[in-house]
Amino acid sequence: MSGESNEIRFSQKAKDRLAWYLTRYPTRQAALLPALRLAQEEFGHLTHPVMDYVAGQLELPPVTVYEAATFYTMYHKKPVGEHCVYVCTNVTCFLKGADQLLEYLSGKLGIRPGQATADGKITLFSVECLGNCDKAPTVQIDDDYHDCVTTESADRLLEKLR
Amino acid sequence: MPELILTKDLDVPDYHRLAGYRSRGGYGALKKALDEMTPATVGAEVKKASLRGRGGAGFPAGTKWGFIPAQTEKPKYLCVNADEGEPGTFKDKVIMERAPHMLIEGIILSCWAVGIHHAYIYIRGEFVKARKILQAAVDECYAEGILGPKVMGKEFCLDVTVHAGAGAYICGEETGLIESLEGKPGKPRIKPPFPALVGLFGCSTVVNNVETLAFVPHIIERGADWFLKIGSERNPGTRLFGVSGCVVKPGVFELPMGTTLREIIYTHAGGLPEGRTLKGVIPGGVSAPILTPDEIDTKADFDSLAAKKSMAGSGGLIVIDDSVCMVRLLARIARFFAHESCGQCTPCREGTDWAFKVVSRIERGEGQPGDVDKLASIATSFAGITICVLADAAAGPILSFVQKYREEFDLHVTEKRCPLENKAPSRPGP
Ligand SMILES: Cc1cc2nc3c(=O)[nH]c(=O)nc-3n(C[C@H](O)[C@H](O)[C@H](O)COP(=O)(O)O)c2cc1C
């Protein structure tokens, strides 16, 4: 473990970001969520050594960091593909065929929600309402929302990730 | 055409930038307040306007601000609730992406009125685009002296920090939001003490929804008397209604409070697709108990919907047509609450999960005699006894679906199948 954690270091850019976050709150712990997001951007997902590193940066007990990291769905505790595809399956998207869309994507990629393709390119997720229900079904790919997704438009979106 | 307040200028080029916003008089209300009014008169005007919170509960903002002690040793905070997690809700995003300065102007006025020097905008993590636009708007304000040590050159210092959540519905609940902002899991706090006394970092805190705050500049600019003339009795102003589901023209519509559900659905959202009939409408995000077609002449305001034992909630209408299996729909809603229960209260953690299991087995045609009553009794048993009202929000849909579509539930149990031929949701895509 210790050998691994030696390699974990924020880039200068991330260090600067974190330093800025720390100026915005009266406690160091309040910068934890932003810090975890930074860590995920830097290291892909949150391993124990990564979380320990964040704990060190914020002078928090590691368990405080684990607690937060495991509470929130946007933190990946397992490795994920290069791209993440999130299909909303909440009420309105469900009414607009999100289950069939998820099924389609699942079949096409050959993975179940929560899994990554063998080439490590894409991880598929089923998620709750993305706050975009007037354009259901909604699919989020990495940071971007895609509106009124059909199987055809999904094909094109996946094509772009290849 | 009813008067538009929040969305009137959304099509102005670059309205999301400072120059575009200013070209339509933006920050005029702030200037007026700083030049001609006092913090107390700003607070009084908002109180007089009876501006009711658009986040869900409809609590009057001016009254809430009044709970903040005037003299405190510690700082005070504003938390802007931009979590927009209630399924069926997508209206705060419109303000943040297209009129971020309106929100910021509302924040500054509110902070000035209450004596707050730091506001945190808690925006759900998935809204990356809105967050970037909002951050750019905040940066513009710092660069132009609208935020920072001297707001518009006056002796008033204000910082605004955009803070991203990380995926948890419960962080929309005001004390869950506060916990989350402090860097903890978003587990709601026992109230009292209310955030007005012990909130963020142990200090007096106001929590207001994005849309609520966006109204403040308009009220200051045009006066409470003008605002009170719009909308329905005790429910003044307009509201951003989000309509989604089985309608021809889903979207966000700004309409006077008190517009009927019928008008919202049929006049503004284009009605249902050809050949479909209305089966029900969820009037205020999934937490709101469902209404049947004979109830849609109800005014969509806080008091009228409460009188129908539902709620105006977040203003998100989900329209359901005759092709939809209500058991299946409820199973989806129940799954959501089971997933989002934060887990600290046993009745909610266990109850929402149990309800999901029972409704799922009814839906699969594996329901046992008595399961429908069991489902209702589970919901009754976990409502009203937990730290926050997520449990109540989960119970409302269950009880209303079972009561109003009882036959469909019973048929699933007795005939072990769905009475609808087309069991799948109606459309394989838009
Ligand atoms: C489970 C739950 C989720 C909530 N989610 C939100 C939300 O996403 N956005 C919001 O503004 N209010 C939400 N609320 C309501 C807030 O607790 C709070 O009442 C509101 O932010 C107050 O602002 P307002 O008075 O301006 O409406 C939620 C409440 C509960 C119980």
Ligand code: FES
């Ligand atoms: S239900 Fe899918 S975005 Fe709201």
